[in-house]
Amino acid sequence: MTDSVLTRRRFLLGGTAGAVALALGGCDGAGEDGTAGRILRSAGALTLATQRRLLGQHTLAREYTEADISPRFRVNGTSMPDSPVYADLLEHRFAHWRLSVDGLVERPMAFSLATLKLLPSRTQITRHDCVEGWSAIGKWTGVPLAHILRATGLLAGARYAVFHCADELETTLDGSGRYYESIDLVDAFHPQTILAYGMNGKDLSVGHGAPLRLRVERQLGYKQAKYLMRIELVDSLKRFGGGHGGYWEDRGYDWYAGI
C-alpha cells in the first residue's frame, strides 16, 4: 500500500486534469507504470479513505439465511495445492498441520486444527464476490481473527496481518507464484473476519481452502486467502512478493478490494 497520504483536493485537481490527459492520450499501457499509472492508482487511495469513513470499524456485511445459500459454490483459483508438503498434510487429515502466528506479536503461537475448533467460533452466511463479477453465498464457521490476535498480543508497530498460503497459483522457480494476502488491523479486528474451517455445515473442502481459509466479508474474493499456513504481523508489506501486499495485488489489482 502506498504510504503517501492523498488529500481529496489534490485528487480533484490532479484527477480532473489527469482524466482529460489520460483519455485524450488513450494509450493502452497507461494503466501500468509512469505518471498515468500513478494518477489512475490514486483513485484506489481515495476509495479506501472514503469507504473507511462511510463504514466505520464494525459495520457488518449482510448476513443471509440458509435459504439463500448458493446450490453450488464455485471453486476458484487453486483447487488442489500441488506440493508434497500439502499432500502429506491432507493424507493425515491435517493432524500435523499447524497455523503459526508470529512476527510483531508478543507471544508467537502455533495452533492445531483441533485447538482452533475448541476456541469460540462464529458462523455467518455471507456473499462471496469475485473480482470477475460472479457471487456465491455460503455458510462459514471459524474462529474470529481478533480472538487469535488477542491471544498472541501485538507489538507496537504491527500494522498488517500477512497470510501465507500453501498453494502456488502460478508455478515458478523462485516461488513468486505462491499465494499470499494481507489486511490491515481495521479488518483484522472486524467481528466478521474469521479463520474458517467449516463451510455449509461441513469441514472446509480442499477446493475451498482446507484446512483453513480467511473470510474478510467487506472485500472481494481475492482477499479470502485459502490453505492458510502462517499469519505474520508486520509493519510494512514491502518485503513480501512484489511488495504490493498480495498475489493478485502484485499482478495489478488494488490492495484494498472494497469495490
Place this chain on the structure above:
Amino acid sequence: MNPDHTTVMVRRHTVTTRLTHWLNAVCLGVLLLSGLQIFNAWPDLYWGQYGADGDHAWLSIGAVRGGASPQGVLRVAGKTIPTTGVLGVSTVDGSAVERAFPAWATLPAFQDLAQGRRWHLFFAWCFVVNGGIYLLASLASGHLRRDLLPARRELAARHIWHDIVAHARLRFPTGEAARSYNVLQKISYAGVGLLLLPLMVLTGLTMSPAINAAAPFLLDLFGGRQSARSIHFITAALVVLFVVIHLAMVLLSGAWNNLRSMITGRYAITIKNKEGMHD
C-alpha cells in the same frame, strides 16, 4: 442576406454546463470501454443475490466449440444468436480469439481486468464529482427547473405527439421556439441526467461489498448484487442508445450551431423580422 429574417446570437449554455458536458463525455467514453473490459472477465448476467457456475444466466456471451473453429454466440431470453466476429469470438492480430466484447470495444484492448478496473474506478470518481458539480450548479442557478424540467402543459399527450411527429420529419423548432429546449429534449436530458446516470452510480456502488455493509438498503432496492450488475449493464446500454440519438439529432438539427453553442456558449436563432422587432 435574407431581408425577412434576422439571425440573433443567444447565450445558450453557461460555462459550467459546457465544461461539465465535455468532461462528462470523456468520462462516459472511458467508463463504457473499461466497463466492457470488466464485463469480459465474466460475461454472464444474473438476477438475484448470487450468480456463478450452474446458476441461470439471463444473458450470456460465449463461444461454442466443436466445429473447425469456435463460434461466438449471444444467449439471451432462451435464444442463441450467432455473433462470431463481434461477440464471443473476434479477431485479434489476425487470429480468432474467444472474448465477449471485441478488442476495439474494450479498454485496454487486450484482456486485462486489473487495468480495466483501474480505468473504470478512476473515471467513476471523475464522473461522480463532475456530475455532482453540474447538478448542484444547475439546482442553484435554476437551470434544472427553468430549462430541463418539462412544464405541465408540455407533458400533454397531444403536445408530446406533435413534437415526435415533427422530429420524425426532421422539422426542428425555429425562431422564438428554438430559444428553449423542446419537450423531447427536456424529457431525454432530464431523464438521462436525473435518472439513468444516477442509476449507473447507484447500481455500480451496489456491486461493492463495502458499500453493501455501509448501505444495505441498496441491495434491497435493486434486488441483490447480481441484479444490480444486470441493471448496471442495461442502463449502460440505454445511455449508449441516448448518445446515438443525441449525436444524430445534433447533426441533423444544425451540427455547427449546436457544436458552437456547447463550446463557446453562443447559439444562433433565426427570427422573422416582424417577430424580431419586438426584441
